[in-house]
Amino acid sequence: MTSSHSMVLSKRMDHNMPLPEGMDASEIKAKPRRKFSFRAPQQSYTVNDFELGKVLGVGSYSKVVRARKKDTGEVFALKIMDKRRVIKENKISNVKTERLVLDQLDHPGVVQLFFTFHDAHHLYLGLECCDGGELFYQIMKKGRLSVDETALYTAEIIEALEYIHGQGLIHRDLKPENILLTSDGHLKLADFGSTKMLKPLQDVFIQIEPEARTSTFIGTAEYVSPEVLTSHPLTIGADLWALGCIVYQMLEGKPPFRGTSEYITFQKVMAREFMMPPHFTPEAQDLVDHLLDLDPERRIAAVPMGYDALKAHPFFSRVKWSQLRELTPPRLAIWAPEAAEAESEESADSNWDLTQIGRKLSITMTSRVPTLKSGHNLGECISEGDGKTASTSTHYDKNSLSQGCNALRCQSATTTLKT
Numbered sequence: 556m557t558s559s560h561s562m563v564l565s566k567r568m569d570h571n572m573p574l575p576e577g578m579d580a581s582e583i584k585a586k587p588r589r590k591f592s593f594r595a596p597q598q599s600y601t602v603n604d605f606e607l608g609k610v611l612g613v614g615s616y617s618k619v620v621r622a623r624k625k626d627t628g629e630v631f632a633l634k635i636m637d638k639r640r641v642i643k644e645n646k647i648s649n650v651k652t653e654r655l656v657l658d659q660l661d662h663p664g665v666v667q668l669f670f671t672f673h674d675a676h677h678l679y680l681g682l683e684c685c686d687g688g689e690l691f692y693q694i695m696k697k698g699r700l701s702v703d704e705t706a707l708y709t710a711e712i713i714e715a716l717e718y719i720h721g722q723g724l725i726h727r728d729l730k731p732e733n734i735l736l737t738s739d740g741h742l743k744l745a746d747f748g749s750t751k752m753l754k755p756l757q758d759v760f761i762q763i764e765p766e767a768r769t770s771t772f773i774g775t776a777e778y779v780s781p782e783v784l785t786s787h788p789l790t791i792g793a794d795l796w797a798l799g800c801i802v803y804q805m806l807e808g809k810p811p812f813r814g815t816s817e818y819i820t821f822q823k824v825m826a827r828e829f830m831m832p833p834h835f836t837p838e839a840q841d842l843v844d845h846l847l848d849l850d851p852e853r854r855i856a857a858v859p860m861g862y863d864a865l866k867a868h869p870f871f872s873r874v875k876w877s878q879l880r881e882l883t884p885p886r887l888a889i890w891a892p893e894a895a896e897a898e899s900e901e902s903a904d905s906n907w908d909l910t911q912i913g914r915k916l917s918i919t920m921t922s923r924v925p926t927l928k929s930g931h932n933l934g935e936c937i938s939e940g941d942g943k944t945a946s947t948s949t950h951y952d953k954n955s956l957s958q959g960c961n962a963l964r965c966q967s968a969t970t971t972l973k974t
């Protein structure tokens with residue numbers, strides 16, 4: 556029996572899942588539960604091993620800081636997560652998922668994880684540092700990207716998506732904030748905390764707990780696909796829809812679906828109500844149109860071998876797919892993280908104080924913040940273990956939407972407004 560096989564079995568036993576054909580329960584009981592090793596090891600580092608530099612970005616439960624390892628001089632992006640905040644924001648499964656998924660991925664279009672460590676109050680992920688900032692910032696600074704810039708960036712996103720989809724993963728939170736640029740201007744996907752795993756990753760069986768049928772879903776309003784809003788099965792089509800939104804946003808400066816409230820945004824998504832700007836070339840219009848198909852199975856690239864069709868789309872006629880990473884990428888708008896942070900809403904959060912990292916809690920305590928019980932070992936989130944990951948977290952409450960969405964489901968399939 557292979558190690559992965561025994562791991563599959565131990566997980567199946569834990570969850571009373573049916574045994575594979577021909578397997579005998581007594582055989583399984585005799586096998587000790589095996590642990591697997593992460594490629595990116597859990598180190599015994601402390602935060603004092605690093606010189607902390609500028610803040611690269613702020614997430615809902617993390618702060619990402621440029622950090623130089625004092626002994627080797629290597630530079631990383633240290634994703635620092637406050638344990639109390641992780642619990643408070645109900646992000647434990649996101650942390651586990653991100654750690655497990657990043658550990659398994661190895662592609663130039665995906666941010667690399669090198670190591671993890673933790674201390675009494677924080678969890679740390681040592682990530683490849685993307686000094687060019689977020690794609691979001693580039694769009695914001697440039698207003699709109701040219702067709703050639705958009706084609707090259709989209710091609711790099713497509714290569715990364717093809718890879719992660721081939722690994723049985725759906726990113727689920729693809730948006731310009733989660734697409735980062737290296738200092739030489741190439742793109743990398745980041746933030747895999749919401750990833751859905753459809754199958755075992757390589758030789759590690761990661762237990763996919765059936766997602767509770769709650770009235771919640773995951774994603775970001777402007778990039779969420781209509782089928783996700785109506786609780787249809789999640790497929791790679793959800794990422795392809797988000798890709799369509801991102802292509803549109805690069806060319807137009809803003810995403811196709813944006814309302815005055817999230818609820819209005821969802822209504823527009825459900826009705827596929829967006830304006831196709833007249834300055835879009837016919838190729839760009841066609842690509843956006845095919846990615847933003849209401850039927851996830853008809854979205855270009857959603858079928859087997861579909862990526863070949865996507866890459867052959869005339870929008871990419873000038874893209875040399877075989878040399879993508881060698882091509883000169885678009886010139887970056889100057890990236891100043893502190894300035895961007897000041898512009899961002901999240902920076903209004905003053906609870907983070909880097910001088911306190913590793914020493915005491917950086918989060919301002921309030922009576923509503925849960926207490927870390929001694930038995931609650933959150934370090935296990937990033938430790939080597941049995942590969943178990945919990946079900947996913949909540950971004951939106953769908954209850955308040957269901958009525959409106961159900962009504963919208965009856966509307967005409969395609970309501971693309973063209974000027």
Ligand SMILES: Nc1ncnc2c1ncn2[C@@H]1O[C@H](COP(=O)(O)OP(=O)(O)OP(=O)(O)O)[C@@H](O)[C@H]1O
Binds near residue numbers: 613615688
């Ligand atoms: N490897 C990296 N290099 C440079 N900057 C990074 C890196 N990883 C993350 N960042 C920056 O930090 C921000 C927050 O990171 P990330 O999205 O992973 O955090 P999060 O807490 O999971 O966020 P979310 O609010 O989406 O859940 C990113 O949007 C990006 O600006």
